[in-house]
Amino acid sequence: MTDANTDLKSMLKDPSLLETRAYIGGEWVDGDDGTFDVTNPARGDVIAKVADLSRAQVAGAIAQAEKAQKEWASWTGKERAAVLRKWFDLMMANQDDLGAILTAEQGKPLAEAKGEIAYGASFIEFMGEQAKRVYGETIPGHQRDKRITVIKQPIGVAASITPWNFPNAMITRKAAPALAAGCAFVARPAAETPLSAIVMGVLAERAGIPAGVFNVVPSSSSSAVGKEFCENPAVRKLTFTGSTEVGRILMKQAADQVMKCSMELGGNAPFIVFDDADLDAAVEGAILCKFRNNGQTCVCANRIYVQAGVYDAFAEKLKVAVEKLKVGDGFEDGVALGPLINPAAGEKVKEHIEDAKSKGANVILGDAGEMDGNFLPPTIMTDVTQDMMVATEETFGPLAPLFKFDSVDDVIAMANDTIFGLASYFYAKDLSRVYKVAEALEYGIVGVNTGLISTEVAPFGGVKQSGLGREGSHHGIEDYLEMKYICMSV
Numbered sequence: 001m002t003d004a005n006t007d008l009k010s011m012l013k014d015p016s017l018l019e020t021r022a023y024i025g026g027e028w029v030d031g032d033d034g035t036f037d038v039t040n041p042a043r044g045d046v047i048a049k050v051a052d053l054s055r056a057q058v059a060g061a062i063a064q065a066e067k068a069q070k071e072w073a074s075w076t077g078k079e080r081a082a083v084l085r086k087w088f089d090l091m092m093a094n095q096d097d098l099g100a101i102l103t104a105e106q107g108k109p110l111a112e113a114k115g116e117i118a119y120g121a122s123f124i125e126f127m128g129e130q131a132k133r134v135y136g137e138t139i140p141g142h143q144r145d146k147r148i149t150v151i152k153q154p155i156g157v158a159a160s161i162t163p164w165n166f167p168n169a170m171i172t173r174k175a176a177p178a179l180a181a182g183c184a185f186v187a188r189p190a191a192e193t194p195l196s197a198i199v200m201g202v203l204a205e206r207a208g209i210p211a212g213v214f215n216v217v218p219s220s221s222s223s224a225v226g227k228e229f230c231e232n233p234a235v236r237k238l239t240f241t242g243s244t245e246v247g248r249i250l251m252k253q254a255a256d257q258v259m260k261c262s263m264e265l266g267g268n269a270p271f272i273v274f275d276d277a278d279l280d281a282a283v284e285g286a287i288l289c290k291f292r293n294n295g296q297t298c299v300c301a302n303r304i305y306v307q308a309g310v311y312d313a314f315a316e317k318l319k320v321a322v323e324k325l326k327v328g329d330g331f332e333d334g335v336a337l338g339p340l341i342n343p344a345a346g347e348k349v350k351e352h353i354e355d356a357k358s359k360g361a362n363v364i365l366g367d368a369g370e371m372d373g374n375f376l377p378p379t380i381m382t383d384v385t386q387d388m389m390v391a392t393e394e395t396f397g398p399l400a401p402l403f404k405f406d407s408v409d410d411v412i413a414m415a416n417d418t419i420f421g422l423a424s425y426f427y428a429k430d431l432s433r434v435y436k437v438a439e440a441l442e443y444g445i446v447g448v449n450t451g452l453i454s455t456e457v458a459p460f461g462g463v464k465q466s467g468l469g470r471e472g473s474h475h476g477i478e479d480y481l482e483m484k485y486i487c488m489s490v
């Protein structure tokens, strides 16, 4: 087999961005446990061999972060903002290369990958500005000789564990507020997609972020690193994005230290189309919401509820639109749907399709079929009901299940009948209906007449078992700050 790593380097304008070592304390280091392979999910070839760090090396990174954090916290917010701005500028100047690296290891179409780089960079731009706005307050004393002030200080060392589906943005959505607040950061990326995290270390170094403030610790062992993050007393904050089941494991482990946790977990988004909706707009929104990253996002429509009066019309319009989506290698022009991340992801989609068929649902486009590598055609099913797996489990792939409903109350009850509460969407025009439904949906995010809600200016996060805390917006930096009350006798 030819050295596919070379192929990737040859695609880059700046081949030095393709780094495979760990970034600890400002040094590039090899793994004590050798290397692990990173493969291109579209082609199956090995594109890089990445440093495989031991738990001891991760502990060393935490020690470096602890040391660097004290000095970083002494910088003014304005000084930190200036360096974060340079990090942002370098991301955007190298957007094409970062997008190519992301597509190569994650599979999403190149245009989407470049879009993720801009999205990820927007958090660094936004939070860099917030670094200058970490305000305290004064409170009128409770006694004549008492003066009360409240200040906010960085929490300390933040440890991050992130998933493979957005290998850049899920890290910057955490690192940006952490560094802006004056924290130091240790990132353990998903083993499927470490290159996008490592290159952020390359750019951090070039931006002048001090050694030890931002560290990347790739490892093939997730549980060992998670345990080090949760058990090491120098870690003051765990920030996790991933499945709810892993979130539960980490919260239990972090409980021993009563560690502050941010949890961005699983979803099961309802996408509701009412009979007064603009159907063409609803179809466009459903395509964006369902098939972005080939359905592999936490906020993808997992259940599509359509009111009876427009059900057949919507189903037909959706089928016509989905038939136009080109499936293929993310580097190929015009491809809308790339590969799934691995065969197991495809098996889960097929399991949901087969389960629904066995309980009476009908396939109007696509089907389970046999996977071609990690490629699975988009599938639309009708006559889907609440007793099917797809109603309670996150599919995380290109399956659009259409449920029929009659009344507003019925669909709100069905939409809320889940342990998850991350994103939800609905299309309607009647204003009182819009207010009633938006307020009744038990979700952290509600998209009204839109299928795209992702932005750095808004608070992203879930309720129920979809997580704790918010990322993005002026709220996002608070998760990396501690509030201190100072009572002074004068």
Ligand SMILES: NC(=O)c1ccc[n+]([C@@H]2O[C@H](COP(=O)([O-])OP(=O)(O)OC[C@H]3O[C@@H](n4cnc5c(N)ncnc54)[C@H](O)[C@@H]3O)[C@@H](O)[C@H]2O)c1
Binding pocket: 161, 162, 163, 164, 165, 166, 170, 188, 189, 190, 191, 222, 223, 224, 225, 226, 227, 241, 242, 243, 244, 246, 247, 249, 250, 263, 264, 265, 266, 267, 297, 298, 299, 394, 396, 422, 466, 467
């Ligand atoms: N809420 C959000 O913002 C958001 C964003 C993206 C993905 N997600 C969720 O993530 C899931 C898909 O991503 P995934 O398959 O990578 O999720 P996952 O939970 O399997 O893995 C997430 C990360 O945790 C690591 N991990 C797994 N087990 C661990 C353990 N015992 N200790 C420490 N680390 C461990 C993995 O290696 C990976 O880096 C979906 O449920 C999706 O909804 C949520």
Ligand SMILES: O=C[C@H](O)CS(=O)(=O)O
Binding pocket: 165, 166, 296, 297, 298, 299, 453, 454
């Ligand atoms: O997968 C979940 C991410 O949070 C996707 S996005 O932030 O909505 O782009």
